[in-house]
Each structure stands twice: as structure tokens, then as C-alpha cells.
Amino acid sequence: VKCSRCRAPAQVRLPRIKAGFCPDCFKLYVERQAAKAVKQFELIRPGDKVLVAVSGGKDSLGLWDLLLKAGVRADGLYIHLGIGDYSVRSGEKAKNFAAQRQVTLHVVDLPAKDEAVPDLAPFGPRSFCSTCGTIKRHYFNRAAAEGGFTVLATGHNLDDEAGRLLGNVLRWQEGYLAKQAPSLPAEAPGLIRRIKPLIRLDEYEMAAYCFLSGIDYIIEECPHAKGATSIKYKQVLHHIEALMPGTKWNFYAEFQSRRALFAPGPAISSASPDDTDAPPLPDARWRQCSVCGQPSWLEICGFCRLKGRRAGSESPD
Numbered sequence: 001v002k003c004s005r006c007r008a009p010a011q012v013r014l015p016r017i018k019a020g021f022c023p024d025c026f027k028l029y030v031e032r033q034a035a036k037a038v039k040q041f042e043l044i045r046p047g048d049k050v051l052v053a054v055s056g057g058k059d060s061l062g063l064w065d066l067l068l069k070a071g072v073r074a075d076g077l078y079i080h081l082g083i084g085d086y087s088v089r090s091g092e093k094a095k096n097f098a099a100q101r102q103v104t105l106h107v108v109d110l111p112a113k114d115e116a117v118p119d120l121a122p123f124g125p126r127s128f129c130s131t132c133g134t135i136k137r138h139y140f141n142r143a144a145a146e147g148g149f150t151v152l153a154t155g156h157n158l159d160d161e162a163g164r165l166l167g168n169v170l171r172w173q174e175g176y177l178a179k180q181a182p183s184l185p186a187e188a189p190g191l192i193r194r195i196k197p198l199i200r201l202d203e204y205e206m207a208a209y210c211f212l213s214g215i216d217y218i219i220e221e222c223p224h225a226k227g228a229t230s231i232k233y234k235q236v237l238h239h240i241e242a243l244m245p246g247t248k249w250n251f252y253a254e255f256q257s258r259r260a261l262f263a264p265g266p267a268i269s270s271a272s273p274d275d276t277d278a279p280p281l282p283d284a285r286w287r288q289c290s291v292c293g294q295p296s297w298l299e300i301c302g303f304c305r306l307k308g309r310r311a312g313s314e315s316p317d
């Protein structure tokens with residue numbers, strides 16, 4: 001098979017776009033897809049200061065690389081979650097990447113603050129991962145406010161987003177559907193806008209891009225990701241995609257053009273009030289957390305309530 005662009009021998013086959021590429025043309029294809037997503041969904045605007053949420057995996061490091069190549073002077077933010085060996089090694093990958101490229105990586109060391117996810121999770125109202133999400137959200141917004149960043153770029157790829165879409169459709173979560181966009185506006189001052197520039201690229205493409213670009217990333221997933229429902233939706237889509245290449249992107253893109261049909265707001269009723277980004281009541285208003293000052297739906301934000309519950313359990317009475 002020959003490269004669809006330069007006719008050299010193709011090394012990467014992409015059935016979903018009926019193309020095959022040599023390594024150089026494939027990297028160009030990935031760069032163009034990321035740039036296209038940024039343009040199509042107006043992800044980065046003039047004057048934006050971009051922070052990349054870096055986990056040490058292929059998507060976030062690949063994303064950081066792509067932004068830097070496109071001339072976006074983005075800093076990285078790595079949150080050391082304190083999840084055993086996985087956190088130690090993923091942190092090393094992130095630090096090595098930043099050192100090689102001489103770019104700035106901000107590090108939040110949760111174990112050093114006595115806030116490691118495994119230590120706080122028993123005090124969370126829901127799952128381990130939802131506690132992890134609450135803690136990460138808190139530090140993303142805090143880093144943004146302290147560093148003057150206007151936008152947080154995350155490494156969610158097409159498989160992540162199409163899988164999530166399938167899950168939301170199967171349960172007809174209209175409120176979540178309304179909010180499943182490549183760019184999520186900052187809902188209150190003090191919160192950061194979030195963007196997903198890898199939305200036109202899938203998992204395989206990101207892994208191949210990192211491999212061909214010599215990006216050293218952590219291959220293993222967080223041990224808590226195993227068994228997550230989100231992975232099952234991705235597997236189902238993977239089967240459909242194998243039978244009908246191109247379906248994944250069509251499913252996602254066609255939804256984006258119809259997203260306005262779903263109204264945001266009270267439909268997010270099954271969300272816990274501990275989610276700082278979900279209103280507990282339809283008429284809830286943003287206010288400031290009385291402990292940390294971050295925007296919150298309640299008097300005290302989810303992160304501070306989490307810490308409060310642990311402090312309560314440690315006190316003698």
C-alpha cells in the first residue's frame with residue numbers, strides 16, 4: 001500500500017478515512033486534524049493563555065506536543081494523585097517531556113499536601129473516580145486563577161468522547177448531552193474554560209503519533225480505570241467501527257451539529273450536589289466557597305467538604 005499523499009510505502013493505515021500514510025505524512029495528518037478541530041470549534045482565541053492537563057499518557061503528551069508545534073506557548077499541569085507506582089511513573093514521563101522541550105510543567109503534589117486521592121476517597125460521597133475528579137477540578141481552576149490561564153486543554157480523544165456520547169444517549173442524559181461539547185465555557189468567574197483539541201483523532205492515531213514522534217508516555221492506565229463503564233462503551237463502539245469504518249466520527253460530528261436540541265439545566269438531576277459543576281437545584285446560583293473562595297453551588301464546595309469530612313473523622317469526638 002502506498003501513502004495516500006506522497007506515494008511512498010504507507011506504514012499507518014486509517015480505514016476510517018480510507019487512507020494510508022508514510023510516517024511523515026501521517027504526522028502531518030495528525031497536526032492538521034488538531035489544527036482543524038481548533039478552528040472548527042473555535043477552541044483557542046486570540047489572547048488565550050493555554051494550560052494543558054498532563055497525565056503522562058499518550059493523549060495529553062501528544063496534545064502538548066501538537067500545541068507547541070502549532071506555535072501555542074502552552075504550559076503543562078501535572079497533578080500527582082498519589083496512586084502508587086502509577087502516579088510516580090506517569091509523573092516522570094511528564095517531567096521528562098517538559099525537560100526535553102524546555103517548557104514549563106506546573107506540578108501539584110497531592111501526597112505532599114496530605115491530599116492523596118486514596119486518602120481522601122473514603123470520605124467522598126461517591127466513587128473513587130468521582131473524588132479524584134473533584135480534587136482535579138479544584139486544582140485545575142486554582143492553577144488557572146493563579147497563573148492567569150484562560151483555557152485548559154485536555155487530551156480527550158474521539159474514542160473518549162464518542163464513548164461518552166453513546167453512554168449519555170443510552171441513558172438519555174439530556175443535561176449531559178447539552179454540555180458534551182469540544183469547548184465548555186467557564187460557567188462562573190474563577191472557573192476555567194475547557195477545550196478538547198484531539199476530538200478529531202482517535203486512540204490508535206494518538207498512540208501512533210507519539211510512537212512516530214519519539215514521545216515517551218506511560219502505556220498503562222490508572223489502575224482505577226479498569227472496569228469503568230466508559231471503557232465498555234468504547235469497546236462497543238470499537239466493534240461497530242470495525243464493521244463500519246467512519247461511524248465513530250459521524251456519530252460524534254452529527255451529534256455536535258444537533259447539540260442545541262438538548263437543553264442544559266435541571267435535566268442534570270441525578271448529579272450529586274458534591275459535584276461542583278452540577279447545580280443541586282434547578283434555580284441554584286453560583287457563589288463563593290466560604291472556605292477556599294472558589295465558585296461553588298453550595299456554601300462550601302465539594303473539595304472543601306471532602307477535606308472537612310476527613311478532618312471531622314480524625315477529631316477525637
Ligand code: SF4
Pocket residue numbers: 117128129130132133222223224225
Ligand atoms: S481512573 Fe484514575 S485518574 Fe481517572 S478519575 Fe479514576 S482514579 Fe482518577
Ligand SMILES: [Zn+2]
Pocket residue numbers: 003004005006007008021022023024025026
Ligand atoms: Zn507520505
Ligand SMILES: [Zn+2]
Pocket residue numbers: 289290291292293294300301302303304305
Ligand atoms: Zn472550597
